[in-house]
Amino acid sequence: MKFIEGGVCAAYGFKANGIHCGVRKNRDKKDVALIVSDVLCNAAGVYTTNLVKGAPLIVSKEHLKNGKAQAIICNSGNANTCNANGIEIAEGMANLVEKTMGISANDVIVGSTGVIGMEMSLEPFENGIDELVAGLAYNKSSDANQAIMTTDTKEKSVAVEFELDGKICHVGGIAKGSGMIRPNMATMLVYLTSDVAISSKMLEQLIKEDVKDSFNMVSVDGDTSTNDMLVLLANGLAGNKEIDSENKDYLVFKDALAMCTQKLCKMMAKDGEGATKLVECEITGAKDIQNAKIIAKSVIMSNLVKAAMFGSDANWGRVLCAIGYSGADVDINKVDVDFVSSKGSVPVCRQGSGIPFDEDTAKVVLLEDEILIKVTLGDGNASATAWGCDLTYDYVKINGDYRT
């Protein structure tokens, strides 16, 4: 099992493209992505838990009811949410793919990301669809990736190669993250492709299990977006025996998928809006997994912890504080805290009380751009990890005037 290049095109039989169609004014920014499989795929998705749901999610959910899909079309620049004509636009995007490529609209997944509540028109898509389809290629994952970026500063792409049943298999994906990201759901936009043969039913189970430990453990700013979705298309072209139960192959695929999704999680957290650092919180010794997760998320979501990380300040009291108000069942007098980075490890709290540490060493450790907050509890054997980022001037700048 190894990481490879290729993103959504790493798996056999997937083409992608991304171009500027005019949803955005800036002509230098790609704004519509298209991902297409050579053959019909089994497919499954998870969606935001926000009561306000973007029209594309409502349409995609409907299209995925039969567990089948063949293409994904997604724009940035407008979330197509809280618009009177949202459903019409989302259906229109799928219809354009049907009209141009002959793929049934019902097999097209639709996504949108950007500002909420802004009127949207089909015109840019009508103008651009021919060029978008004509440019599809087996090596253009990066173009699709660029087209779904909003305030992301980096592309987020991953792929893993592994073996099932003697066949070379792949799973890969692209994601957009940045702001409005919070645990409690499938977060942000994540499009995954695979050539593994797997039933729709098992695929759905797989991604539901996966997000619990991946995207539901990421937070950038505690805000749960209206448009978050994750979709996995599996076209079966690897030629393995179709996975139709929780067998050995299922577990291998699950591991490969987790490699992908957890890497995307870290990329998202590290490229959170304005972020200068990836902040990872690892909990061990918790009473159970539920409590471990609650605590890990509470720590990475604390604005005070996040601001301290920005300042490379070993303010462990804020970590303890975030554990204390998390709502988890935890014995606060048995909490140990260490700050860890590639420069070393600094123990700062033992049994719930501060211990002396060298501030200069702590500063060196915390000046790194990947920080692990290691919390060891004395309540049991469960563990969990959550990913977040620091809170910076740039987060405020980006979000203080995003719309205009």
Added chain:
Amino acid sequence: MKFIEGGVCAAYGFKANGIHCGVRKNRDKKDVALIVSDVLCNAAGVYTTNLVKGAPLIVSKEHLKNGKAQAIICNSGNANTCNANGIEIAEGMANLVEKTMGISANDVIVGSTGVIGMEMSLEPFENGIDELVAGLAYNKSSDANQAIMTTDTKEKSVAVEFELDGKICHVGGIAKGSGMIRPNMATMLVYLTSDVAISSKMLEQLIKEDVKDSFNMVSVDGDTSTNDMLVLLANGLAGNKEIDSENKDYLVFKDALAMCTQKLCKMMAKDGEGATKLVECEITGAKDIQNAKIIAKSVIMSNLVKAAMFGSDANWGRVLCAIGYSGADVDINKVDVDFVSSKGSVPVCRQGSGIPFDEDTAKVVLLEDEILIKVTLGDGNASATAWGCDLTYDYVKINGDYRT
């Protein structure tokens, strides 16, 4: 019923003082406050729900078990939390008041605010107690107020005069707020005094009811501090007939107290760390009060809404988004949103969808320093208000390196 000057000294028989004792290094900053009643008071308190509780809270809670208190001693600069010797120090502070003034240590409330997990010594208190006591006066609420400030930029003081049973009565208080403030508990430090005669039992009921609509509806940064407490001392010197049931006088006192506490709430939110604006969210038409409160708090706690307010950006989609993920039972298709300030009112969303509005007018309205986000639901008749502030560069700056 009217606002008057005087803070904790507005009520008959309360002296106060605040001086620099040396808890902080900066000699220009007062760091210990003392508030004393001429006679023993009925008293009640509410405390943080954080599992990590500062030693002063544990000690004060114990001292308040009998419903009686006569003095409050409180320092800033060190939270006396997560220290091995915390209880000893907190008890030591109360003992110094007993030794110097003859008030039983068991009738002394202790408070501390500042950094968590920093060793603390009694020495500054031992050195300063004589000066602190000698300087007590009936008009030095402001000195006490200054001594409990941390990153607060303004004193927070309030008092109300009203009549009960033909007698002039008063209730007043001081508070410190700024960061680490979040609904879900009695937040921050609030010391209230009154000359009303009321039983300890009714006093406790009164403040528990009050905080539900006041301090539990305030958020600066979503962090629930380890040291939050609110204490009300009532010495009975107004000479009214003691309130011992939920009678007419109880309701009048409740109104007067609410006038005080809600004003302090607004002051705290407006002076939140780095804040440039008070952001108020008023919910009407909710299914019930619980849902109204959940929604109001979700809106003012959203980092994205807060950052938009900083940028005077009418990004109402983020308001709708925060309503959607609040967890409240709400029909999102019946939500109306207006932005309101002293410059006017801008309707931006009707029935869950955006409506056209003039961006320039919206900017003028949102450039004010007190913004009301008015949310009208179509679910019922319940209402609630929450108070918060914007998220700014200075919040990040203040919290990026608070300790050093």
